[in-house]
Amino acid sequence: MLKRERQEFIIHQLHLHNKVLSTDLSVKMQVSEDTIRRDLLELAEAGRIIKVHGGAISRSFRPSLQNSEIYSLEKKKVIAQKALTLLRDGMFFFSTGGTTITELARSIPDSVQATVITGSLPAAFEYIRHPQLDVIFIGDRVSRSAQLTVGPDAIARIAQFNADLCFLGTNALSDTKGLTDNDLEVAQVKQALIANAARVVALTISEKINTVQKIQVCPLHAIHTIITELPPEDPLLRPYRDAGIEVL
Numbered sequence: 373m374l375k376r377e378r379q380e381f382i383i384h385q386l387h388l389h390n391k392v393l394s395t396d397l398s399v400k401m402q403v404s405e406d407t408i409r410r411d412l413l414e415l416a417e418a419g420r421i422i423k424v425h426g427g428a429i430s431r432s433f434r435p436s437l438q439n440s441e442i443y444s445l446e447k448k449k450v451i452a453q454k455a456l457t458l459l460r461d462g463m464f465f466f467s468t469g470g471t472t473i474t475e476l477a478r479s480i481p482d483s484v485q486a487t488v489i490t491g492s493l494p495a496a497f498e499y500i501r502h503p504q505l506d507v508i509f510i511g512d513r514v515s516r517s518a519q520l521t522v523g524p525d526a527i528a529r530i531a532q533f534n535a536d537l538c539f540l541g542t543n544a545l546s547d548t549k550g551l552t553d554n555d556l557e558v559a560q561v562k563q564a565l566i567a568n569a570a571r572v573v574a575l576t577i578s579e580k581i582n583t584v585q586k587i588q589v590c591p592l593h594a595i596h597t598i599i600t601e602l603p604p605e606d607p608l609l610r611p612y613r614d615a616g617i618e619v620l
Contacts, residue, residue: 378401378411379411379414379415381400382397382411382415382421382428383420383421386421388580389543389585390430390517391430391555392429394412412427412428415428416428424516424517429517430443442475444577445471446601447577447601448471450601451472451576451577451600452475453479455539455575455599455620456476456479457620458573459480459484459486459537461484464486464487464489464534465486465488465535465536465537465539465569466488466530466533466538466539466565466569467488467495467499468490468495468539468541468565469490469492469493469495469518470542472541473575474495476539477498478498480502480505484504484505486504486506487508488505488507489508489530490509491509492520493519493520510529511529512524515555515557520561522557522561527560530564530565530568531568535565535568536570536571537569537572537573538565538568538572538573539573539575540573540575540595541575542576543580544583545580545583545598546581546584546592547592547611547615548584549584549592550591551588551589551590551595552585552586553586554586556587562590563589566594572590572596573596573598578600578608581600592615592617593616596618597618597620598618599620
């Protein structure tokens with residue numbers, strides 16, 4: 373694989389999963405970790421990624437990110453509009469982070485009166501702009517790679533709520549492995565959110581459908597609703613419909 377092809381593959385993986393590990397990239401592309409490290413360094417120096425220990429994270433975690441830099445923004449806007457149909461006045465809802473969730477936060481009409489509980493810094497910043505949303509921020513240690521609070525205090529705080537909805541940003545989703553992630557602490561926070569919500573809604577662009585990461589967040593049956601940019605009857609979504617999951 374040529375260097376340009378390797379680097380574009382790395383960028384695409386970051387668009388989908390927000391974080392990549394050098395070891396995983398080495399296996400997927402069948403090149404040495406030294407080669408991967410050099411690619412990551414070049415991409416970081418060019419301003420296309422953020423290099424971290426053991427891999428890289430997407431530039432979507434930069435607070436100054438412009439709309440033109442958000443991957444598949446138009447698809448995420450479609451997903452956000454579909455998700456809005458589930459919100460009702462008076463609801464308590466959980467929210468994780470990610471660019472799709474942040475687009476949802478931006479899209480909520482000013483007239484909506486609800487309470488959102490989140491540990492995502494970027495999402496919270498958008499939610500507090502809304503005049504009739506009460507925002508409860510879950511405190512603890514902040515994960516630099518996810519810009520999400522993680523750890524035992526965050527999990528204990530989540531357990532104090534019985535939310536009507538949980539809007540989950542999705543790293544990877546398959547009909548066999550369910551919801552998976554590449555960060556153990558983030559996965560643990562998501563598990564706590566799922567356990568304390570009456571309805572779990574996974575928001576994902578279709579490219580993440582039928583992909584799998586290393587850490588399981590929950591089996592498929594723990595998810596009540598899946599929202600993508602595709603029409604619900606799209607063949608790609610049939611296994612999820614057949615599993616009894618609502619698809620929007």
